[in-house]
Amino acid sequence: MRQTQAFMPTMKEIPSEAQIVSHQLMLRAGLIRKLASGVYEFLPLGYIVLKKVEQIIRAEMNAAGAQELLLPALQPRELWEETGRWEIYGAEMMKVIDRNKRYFGLGPTHEEVITDLVRQEVKSYRQLPVILYQFQTKFRDEIRPRFGIMRGREFIMKDGYSFDKDEAGLNINYQKMAQAYKNIFTRCGFDFRMVQAGSGNIGGNLSHEFMALANTGEEAIYYCDACQVTLKAKESEEAQPATVEKQICSKCQKEMQYSRGIEVGHTFNLGTKYSAKMKATFLDEKGESKPYIMGCYGIGVSRIVAAAIEQSHDDHGIIWPRQISPYQVIVLPLDVTNEPVKVGAEDLYTALKNKGVEVLLDDRDERAGVKFKDADLIGIPVKVIISARGLAESRIEIKLRKTGEVFKLNTEEALSKIKELI
RNA sequence: CGGGGCGUAGCGCAAUUGGCUAGCGCGCACGGUUCGGGUCCGUGAGGUUCCCGGUUCAACUCCGGGCGCCCCGACCA
Known part of the structure; x- marks a missing residue:
């Protein structure tokens, strides 16, 4: 699912009616x-x-x-x-x-x-x-x-x-x-x-x-x-x-x-x-x-x-147990106006989907901070971060929601790592 | 049902003893800017102030009634 097309309204503030x-x-x-x-x-x-x-x-x-x-x-x-x-x-x-x-x-x-x-x-x-x-x-x-x-x-x-x-x-x-x-x-x-x-x-x-x-x-x-x-x-x-x-x-x-x-x-x-x-x-x-x-x-x-x-x-949001998480992986292109970043994320998204992975792509034209905050809020266990910085060294970053653990890998390694994590 | 709190823009809130065009932040639209943890600047749209009635020159504000929502308790696969 592409976030630009998803009906997925998130809120920054806590509605006063909710206590727990x-x-x-x-x-x-x-x-x-x-x-x-x-x-x-x-x-x-x-x-x-x-x-x-x-x-x-x-x-x-x-x-x-x-x-x-x-x-x-x-x-x-x-x-x-x-x-x-x-x-x-x-x-x-x-x-x-x-x-x-x-x-x-x-x-x-x-x-x-x-x-x-x-x-x-x-x-x-x-x-x-x-x-x-x-x-x-x-x-x-x-x-x-x-x-x-x-x-x-x-x-x-x-x-x-x-x-x-x-x-x-x-x-x-x-x-x-x-x-x-x-x-x-x-x-x-x-x-x-x-x-x-x-x-x-x-x-x-x-x-x-x-x-x-x-x-x-x-x-x-x-x-x-x-x-x-x-x-x-x-x-x-x-x-x-x-x-x-x-x-x-x-x-x-x-x-x-x-x-x-x-x-x-x-x-x-x-x-x-x-x-x-x-x-x-x-x-x-x-x-x-x-x-x-x-x-x-x-x-x-x-x-x-x-x-x-x-x-x-x-404090950042939900941390879904793998078995009931709405998506297994979220792909975060940190800047969709950067063509290589956008294409890299699209390719990875397609590759994961073709492998049957339940994946959410944050293809919105938003700043990195907004995407990180939303990703953490909705609690997808595995974040995959595509950035100009990472691309420069041919690396994709995988970050785990629960532990914050980070893996920096090339595309091929990343795909098998994701398979292993989900 | 008993006790307590609340109701103002999508969300969070403000508005002096009743008094000016009901504001602020976020969000939203547009333009610019920025681009690894909710950027910054500007412009703009958005309101039956929960509803009905009353008091008053004047009600978001006071009074009466109603409705809704939340919390504690009782209750409860």
Whole structure:
């Protein structure tokens, strides 16, 4: 992509509405813009990142045997009354009325819809298990939307649902999903912890949250460096209300670390909570009618983008983890009015594109400083600098966003170095 | 919903006790200049001062009502 043609508005100043760094940088780097409180537009650069995150999740979900589908956001009231959640969800659910005065909810989650679908099609234990998932815009009329995209009223979620004939089957799928989640968050470049949690509005008796560690997180956890034990701060205080300062690991007796966390994923053991109420049943080996044993697996896709920035930035801007960076490389001709510099950059840009590299060319007639600042702000991991100075000694400069490390190489070496870096 | 803050050009801000043509920086357009970390100079465009009503000779400013946005809390896959 050429920057002269890109819709990529960056800002020098920090909009006063943004308090936390990810929100500030998402606005400044031109990833998002606000339409209303808790409602955001994804601009091209932000949307590329969102799609990269989606692609990682999709790959891992598919690898774990889940199948992607797409369910409606518009959901009839009657379905929600089957589970009683039309009342329970209450004001949190956005509602619309059609021309015949029929009520619909804008889906804040999809247990009812998916259970309705499966109960109509899956009648036998022979058809189980099945895991279905989707990427979808969810609507929740949050009491207080905040921190930009972190807690929005409209956001992108990956929600998956497993249906099993028994608890043993659910446990297997639950483990599979937990492993898929670990793979996903690792690939997203996160420092994260998995922690057992309460299950809130979704229900069931067991759930795990996946927390990306960040001091702006809305949650608080204790985790043990020595072993895997992790717990939510709230629950640890309930267990040991007296000890405020220190939390000792129950397993290895060491002092635990405290951290804030951003909830990027949540898995639930639902059991028969929805299937029972919705009479969603199948016939087992003995011909007996049984409700499906369900699990539910959510990931805040858009929230991941914000969380990644919270974990990876500096004073100059975003530092994208390689796997979700909108571009792998940015080519910076420092003076496009200098013909050799311009041509050199164009040639390199073309060469990289032909090799399948995701490359952004800053072909704007701007000063070097402006280009450096913008490149750092939008956080592309590898900068390739073409200048008269470098050309004079037949050298191309490669500079890494994260470490500032510099390589000065000839064109051929530069191409292979880039290949090695991305 | 309780508490707090804010609303003036795309962004960040200013405008004395109510008083002059509502300014400044950034950004934007044009011209020149400069060219390795947001150059410098000049010219210019851009405003329903959130909305409605009131007080007044006069309202960005005061009063009433409404709307919107942000923060803390409660809440929350």
